[in-house]
Amino acid sequence: MAIQKIRSWLVLTFLGTTFSILSSCASETEKSEAEIPVSPKEEAKQLYTLHCASCHGMDGKLGGSGSKDLSKSTLSETAMIEIITHGKNNMPAMKDIINDSSKIKNLADFIKTLRK
Ligand code: HEC
Structure with a gap:
C-alpha cells in the first residue's frame, strides 16, 4: 500500500515536472517568435x-x-x-x-x- 502511494506520488511529480518544462518551453518559443524579424x-x-x-x-x-x-x-x-x-x-x-x-x-x- 505504502509503495503504491509513493509510486503514484512519483508519477504525479514526474507529470507535473514534465508539464512545467513543456509550458516553459512553449513560452520560450513564443518569446523567440516575437523576436524573429519580419521579412x-x-x-x-x-x-x-x-x-x-x-x-x-x-x-x-x-x-x-x-x-x-x-x-x-x-x-x-x-x-x-x-x-x-x-x-x-x-x-x-x-x-x-x-x-x-x-x-x-x-x-x-x-x-x-x-x-x-
Ligand atoms: C503626401 C502625399 C504622398 C505620400 C505620403 C507619398 N507620396 Fe509618392 N507621390 C506623391 C505625389 C504628389 C507624386 C507625384 C509627384 C510628381 O511627379 O509631381 C508621387 C509620386 C510617387 C512616385 C513616382 C510615380 C511616377 O510614376 O512618377 C513614386 C514611385 C512614389 N510616389 C512612391 C511613394 C512611396 C514609396 C511613398 C511612401 C514611402 C510615397 N510615395 C508617399 C504623393 C505622396
Missing part, C-alpha cells in the same frame, strides 16, 4: 501602409495630393528610389523618415508588385 517584403508593406498609402492607397491607385497611379508607373527602380528618397513636388522626401537605403529599395520592389 524585408513584409516590412516594406508595413512601411508602405504607414508612410505611403495615405496618398497612394494600398493598391497604388488612390492619387491623393495629385499623386501618380503607382500601378501604372513605368519608372525604373533607380528613378523610384530617387523620388522616394528626395521627394518630388507634392511627394514628400522619405530619407529622414526611412533612413535606410535598403528599406527604400525594398519599398521600390514592393510598389513594383502593384503594377499589373
Whole structure:
C-alpha cells in the first residue's frame, strides 16, 4: 500500500515536472517568435501602409495630393528610389523618415508588385 502511494506520488511529480518544462518551453518559443524579424517584403508593406498609402492607397491607385497611379508607373527602380528618397513636388522626401537605403529599395520592389 505504502509503495503504491509513493509510486503514484512519483508519477504525479514526474507529470507535473514534465508539464512545467513543456509550458516553459512553449513560452520560450513564443518569446523567440516575437523576436524573429519580419521579412524585408513584409516590412516594406508595413512601411508602405504607414508612410505611403495615405496618398497612394494600398493598391497604388488612390492619387491623393495629385499623386501618380503607382500601378501604372513605368519608372525604373533607380528613378523610384530617387523620388522616394528626395521627394518630388507634392511627394514628400522619405530619407529622414526611412533612413535606410535598403528599406527604400525594398519599398521600390514592393510598389513594383502593384503594377499589373
Ligand atoms: C503626401 C502625399 C504622398 C505620400 C505620403 C507619398 N507620396 Fe509618392 N507621390 C506623391 C505625389 C504628389 C507624386 C507625384 C509627384 C510628381 O511627379 O509631381 C508621387 C509620386 C510617387 C512616385 C513616382 C510615380 C511616377 O510614376 O512618377 C513614386 C514611385 C512614389 N510616389 C512612391 C511613394 C512611396 C514609396 C511613398 C511612401 C514611402 C510615397 N510615395 C508617399 C504623393 C505622396
